[in-house]
Structures are given as structure tokens and as C-alpha cells.
Amino acid sequence: MTTVPPPVEDPSFSLAGTREPPRRVLMKGNEAIAEAAIQAGCDAYFGYPITPQAELLEWMAKRMPEEGRAFVQAESELGAINMALGAGAAGARVLVSSSGPGVSLMAEAMSYMAGSEVPMVLINVMRGGPGLGSIGPSQSDYFQAVKGHGHGDYRVPVLAPSSLGEAMEMVATAFELAEHYRTPVIILADGIMGQAMEPVEQHYRTPPRQTASWALTGADGREPRVVRSLHLAPEELEEHNAHLQEKFRAIAEHEVRWAGERLDDADLVIVAYGTAARVARTAIARARAAGLRVGLFRPISLWPFPSAELAGVADRTRGLLVVELSAGQMVEDVRLAVAGKVPVAFEGRTGGMVPSPDEVVEALRELDATGSSRRARRVRRRPPIPVSGADHMHPHEPMAEPETGHDALSIFGDDAWMPHWYTVPVPTHPTRNGRGRGHGRNGSAERRRGDEGGTR
């Protein structure tokens, strides 16, 4: 079990929004999410203008001061996320929002917040990348959110709503997760969700505060508190990392969220999240009308990814089709989860384009007929570009066997000074071709044969 502190109410931040009976109203995504955050007890919002999330910033600019809460339009996304770090360290419930290019700038502080265990919720209203890309909707920041952002060994929970109502509820859940586990949490939305108007029921929820036991308030009559990620002694940092890993294991165990639709009789299953899942739902209705039994598996927590659940579903199907507004990112986690048990095909559009339901139906037909998708091509490899003037390093030549035959670190030379912990002798294991360390032609050829791309 993890060492997450028990929930403690912090009296200095105990506000609840105005309670009104649920009303069904038409709202723009960014504004509805912003208001949901306010009603969930958000104390502070920091942001910087970027399309397609700018209305979220604008809503907060008006509403947060009205509610007597903190709002700053920062000088950059660096400024915004570090203000969030400070406010979060001081125990406030903090929201930050941006889109891909801004989230890239926030990567640094995300790492610090994960390391120093500062809660915060970041909403990424994804647009097309890489670089400045486009302002159209996209899901191309999956890797960034799930595998990436800053440096170091850490994970943050990533939640993906596929409707506005779900997004509004998810903000409260994200605050709760952030404070319970003392971690940043990412909500991965996209430009369609941010810009579209949908009817929403305004039920709001204000989770209890959980920050009083550690927040910075001024050391008056108690020991000083330090919120930090610096642990200079390797032993100390390793211990801190072990604590973090224990926390990540607890999150992976307890915080898996997903939804299934029409899975009971499904031969084929679409795996999609967010806006792609909405397209998939339409495609499934059309495919079923045409006689294909198709279901939907919708991951809601992208980390932790519902791998075991998806593997269970895959056992009862003939194939999976992953649909994304990207060149194929979540599909890697799907393939890891099903571990080759069934074919995994992919259908995606990039750059702000959205796959149409008919394109998805076409991909389903292809998967049904061939166990693959038209986008899965066989890859014919040519040799890598040779390194000029460095024949001895040619990737197709075996590496020279070290003379001593047992010190894998002899690359540094016998005379090189190394700290003592670098010079532990490494025993040699005989290699298959008897010439090198598995870098020879045979090994390469085997790898090439086994890595043909596509599905099966």
C-alpha cells in the first residue's frame, strides 16, 4: 500500500460554490469545463492564451475574481505552470489549461511537481502538431501526456473525457485524485470538446480538501515545511523514488477507468477515447446496420491504461481497430495490452482532420475481411545510412571482441580513470555467432525478419 496521507479538511480553503438544482443548459465546452472547476472548489487558475482553449482562460478571468479566488494571466506557459506550482504547494486547489505547444513548455514544472508531490490539474485542449501545427482538434499529445512531458522517473494520471458532461464531472474527480495522491493530473481533451456546444446538466461536486497536513502556510508554532524535489544524496533520492514508485503502483492498481459499449456480442471492437470514441459510436451503429457485430472499448484513464480489461475483452473478439485523431499513439499501448492475441488495426487522421464514420466502417470491413487494416503495410527495410569515415562503426559489422574477453567497460580504455563503481567486471556470455555480442549479421537479420510492421 502507498503512503498517501489520509484526507484532511483544510479550513482555510473550505469554500463551496453556489448550489443550484441541476439545470440542462447549452454550453460551450471550454466554458462549461471552467465553470465546473469553479464549482469543484478551484481556488486558483493560471493560464496563457492559446487556441483552442482561450475561452477557458476568458471564463476564468471573469468568474474567478467574482468568486474571490486567484486568477493570473501569466507571461508564458512557463509562468502559468510555476504559479500553479507555488499555489499548489501552498495547499490551494489549482487549475491550469493550455494546448500542445503550451503544454510542451510546462513539461519542466510537471517534473518538479511530480517530484515534489504538488497537486494540480492541467487541461490540455489538444490541437494538431508537431510544432505550431494547426488549431484543429487532435489527439496527437497522447505520448506527451501518457509517456512524456518532463524528465525523470514519474507518471501522472491522465483522464480523457468523451462528452462535455463527462468532462465537467471529471474536473472534480481530477482534483480529488490530485490531492489524494499528491500528484499533477492531466485531463486530455481536444479542440472539438473545447469548442463544441452541448447540452449539459449542471450537477456540481466539491470534493473535500486534503492538503492541510503538508501545505506551506508559514511555520508559525510548528516545524518548517519544505516542498522540494532535490535529494542530492543518491541513497536519499533512490528512497524518494521508491516512495514515488509505490504511489504510482497504487494509482495503477486503483484508478483504472474505462467504459464498454455493445461488447457482449462483439466480433470486432473499436478502441478509442475522447472525440474519436464519438466518431466510433456512429461508425458502430452503421457497421451493425450492415451486419458487422462491433463494440466499443473506451479508455477513460489513459494512464493507468486499462490493459488487463482490454486484454480480457480482446480474448472474446477476432480483432481490434484503434481509432485516433493522430498518426497512431494509443495503438502502441493497445498492442502491448493484447500482446499479439488478436490483430490490432489502426485508423487515424492528423493535422486537425477527423476520421469520418464511413472511413471507420471501411477500416472495420477491412479488418473483418483480412485481419488487418489497409494502413498496415509490409515494411521493406534498406540498410541504414552508412556513417562516412567510420567503417569500423558500420552498424552491419560485428563489434570487435574486446581483447580481455570479459570487461564490457573496456571501451573506456585500460588507462581511463573510473570511479570504483564503474569497474565491476562483467562476465562474458558466449554469443550465438561466436564473433561478437549479438550485433552481428545473424542477429540483425533475425531482428529484421521479426519486425515487419503492420499487424500480423
Place this chain on the structure above:
Amino acid sequence: MTATVPAAPRVIYQRPARLTDVSTRYCPGCGHGIIHRLVAEVLEDLGVDGRTIAVAPVGCSVFAYEYLGYDWCEAPHGRAPAVATGIRRVRPDAFVLTYQGDGDLAAIGTGEIVHAAARGELITAIFVNNGIYGMTGGQMAPTTLVGQRTTSSPTGRDVRAAGYPVPMTEMLAVLPGVAFAARGSIADPSAIGKTKAYIRKACEAQIRGEGFAVVEVLSNCPVGWGMTAQESIRYLQDVVVQTYPLGVLADRRAGAQSGAARPGTPPGTARHAENRPAGQEA
């Protein structure tokens, strides 16, 4: 002759309560110890020890939290003014201090300090300028003097390649949000006394809600400069002050002669629970 009765013993000098009694990691002769002490003395005098939240930089003073017994938040390199902004906006009753070096404040953190100052954030920045990146081994900083040798300007700072020293505090002083800006030094007892007075004014500006305040403190780095401690102090007195003249650079505090202060808590600051309208409590 009348016998004089000795007066009751009176404390005239002692360790400030929040200055912890540990050996620091600073090199022999380093100025950080003096500046830590000045900060601790002023905050104790002003009675804000128990509500101080300080923000540590990246650089030699990254371990300031071990030497000064306040609540501390670590900031990524250069981001201390943004972190302090976040703290101040949700804890309006706190006293918020950043302690930053010249690499932190004048290079990687230029954007954060300029905009915190422009907003007139109610924070106090202690800016320790020793003209060098001490912790990483004495590389050139934006504040390194023209011609000064460092490990990354081995033949001396050449303005054709590396430009000129950045007068950060003069640049901040022109911003209307800055209530107080001054440059002091730790070169001798007289300069240290003036520096302490500047730090006091900079802290009072925050307490009275008058705006952003910064005190640049010229300090030495004997190891990074390749000098003995005494040589480094003489270099500070004779050479460094030629580029960075000492004195008050802006004073817009209420009652000061120049400019106008705008006391009060800015909008966009969280009200504390007790100040929130009735019916909003959980």
C-alpha cells in the same frame, strides 16, 4: 570615586532565531552566509517569521531551506518569481520572499522576474549577484564583467561574442509596479549595514501592500573568481561596483518622494476563508 554598579547584562548581538545552527555547504569566504543572516535579522525584526513562505532558486543557494527556518518551496531554475506569485495569490496573509542568484534571476528567469515586477506582485526578491555560475563550476553569467575570466569565457568576457553585463535591477526599477529597488553589497561593514536597511525597506513595501520590491546584493565568489577571500572582497569594492553602482534605484513607496504607490491586495487574489461572503463555506 563612587563605585559603579554594573548594568544588568544586555544582549546586543545574537543569532536570529530562524538562522539554523548548522555548517553550510558554501565555500570559505562566500557571501551567502552574510546575506542569509541579514534576511533572518530583518524578518525577525519585522515580526513576519511565522508567516514567511520563501522560494529557493537553483544555484548555490538551492539549500537555503537548510539554513533559514521558514516554510520553503523549491522552484525550477529561474521560476521563483512565478512560484512566489502563485503562493502570494492564494495566501494573501503570507510574507513571500524569493532568494535568487544572478544566473537564476538575470538569465534563465528573466521573463519571470520582469513580469512579476510589472504586475507589482507583493513579493520581495533578494537577488544575490556574484557575476558567475558558482554551483556548476564558475561559468560566465549575464552579469559577468567585461573581460572577466570564467570557465566558459577562458580569455575573458568578449563583448563581441558574449555582449555586455545586464543591469537587471536598473531594468526592473523603471517598471511602475516596483515599489522599491536598490543595490547593496557585502564588501565591508558599512555596506552590509546599508544592505540590511535596503532589505528592510523592500520587506516593508510588501507588508504595506505597496508593490514588488527587489534588493540586489553584490557578493563574491572566491572559488569561481580564482581569488582568495580577501582578494575577492577587494575586487568587489574596487572593480565590481564600477559596473554595478550601489544605491537606491527606485522608491515608489507611500511617503517616498518619487512615483505613486498603490497599496492593497490586487484583484485576482484568493480571499481567505474568513473574508469570503457568508454562505460560501463548505
